[in-house]
Amino acid sequence: MDHPAAGSTGMPEVNEPNHFLRIVLWWLVVSVIGTALVVFVLGPGLPPGNGSVEASGQVTDNTVLLALSVPVAAAVLVYLTYALIVFREREPEVYVDGPPIRGNASIQLWWLVTTTVIVLFLAGYGSIRLLADGSGGGQGPNPIAAPAASSSDPPLQVQVIAQQWQFNYRFPGYGGVEVPDLELPANTLVEFHVTSLDVIHSFWAYQLGVKADANPGVDNVAYVTTKGPLSVNIRCAELCGVWHGYMFETAHVVSKADFATWIRAQETRFAPATKTLPPYSKTYFPPPERRGG
């Protein structure tokens, strides 16, 4: 049965406001406010913090990604909210079907253009950021995104040796000494060489913004430029066995003078073990593969 007010199209003939304009205006307001909140309020507190140059870069990246997502989410939420309020059925006893939905080339074109631009921008932005300094991620044995280092002040090389269920650290620049706890000098470019002696682990130094897989037989290089003194939570980020959940520790970034004192003490303390270590190598294939039993 037709609605009494229906015209030739079968739809009520009423003076509708310009819904599209109203939705766009609301979307603009919500987007501007939401983006400002993300950039100026939420952004500075986003992980992983400012423990290194790379970590700060990741905070910027997270802020950019979140800020870009605000207008997209706002479009959905504003339209949904507007529809729920304005297009609600005010006369429940009268059931009228909505107008048929047909193709709209203009909307489809704008949808394709907008989403394509957003995706291409994100791909380009992410690639540029990764190529700048590696963003603290493992780059494999032949990194292509190394931060600039001066010839007079080369990066501090630190080998991260993972095994079930502990990380050890070897310093090839200090007699190849190996230590069970990590300290790093502040304001220094560090070149991590991450490897494993058994299964796949992942070296995750949260506050430094470093995460690099530790694969047996692979030298996975990650760069980080430390900032001021701070404590760093280190965890294994790859399920690696029964004690994976216990594979964590706290490292420290200290002043360069304190680091120099500490590394000298480690060389002395672990001199007996250092004598038994194999020559420094990017990877190790220690026996036994299988216990004789």
Added chain:
Amino acid sequence: MSASGKRLAGIAVVAAIVCVAIALYIALYLTNVPGSASAVETSSGTNLYLATVASAATNDPHPTWVSYYAVDANDQNWRHATTYVLPANTLVHVTIFQFDSQTGLRNPFIGQATGTVGGTFTLNGKTMEAIDPDTASHVFAIPAIGLSVPLYGISSTAKNPCSNAPCPLSNDHSTITFTFRTPAKGLYRWQCFVPCAAGFIQGFGGPMQTVGYMDGFIKVV
């Protein structure tokens, strides 16, 4: 019986089965925690006596698995427990009777003791800082407090090795002692770092991945 009566009876039966299953789950699984062994207080201080053996007792669910045991000062009263209860902030003297043969460390660095008083341990009465990594049979390590002590393995040509727990001291063995200070109250894991699980790839399956054999907890109270 009416249809509604049958439905009620069916519901009652299903509910009873679910209740029994929950009760069994709680009784047989949730409350079935591994046993623990406490340190012994003597006039010389707090002592913990342990033993390592190539194969658990013949009546163990895994009689071919390498394992730690808790023992007494005379290597008697073997108990298959790998949760050790220790007092907080206390010097604990540990004695380990080590009956297993040499396997070797994947990481030679662990051949040096760390975290003990003085950074040393004794091997058959001789004070040492480290052993040849290839001669290690096991390691007693609590990574959270930096404790790690390598356990020297008996020779592969030993005349009188022990096959299964319990092992009397008349069998070939090494005796390792060390002292460490316990941390604050809490639960800390300990583990072996030698790939000592016979028959498993890289020696790190089976008893190395099962709490109750080559790893466990230090319960500091």
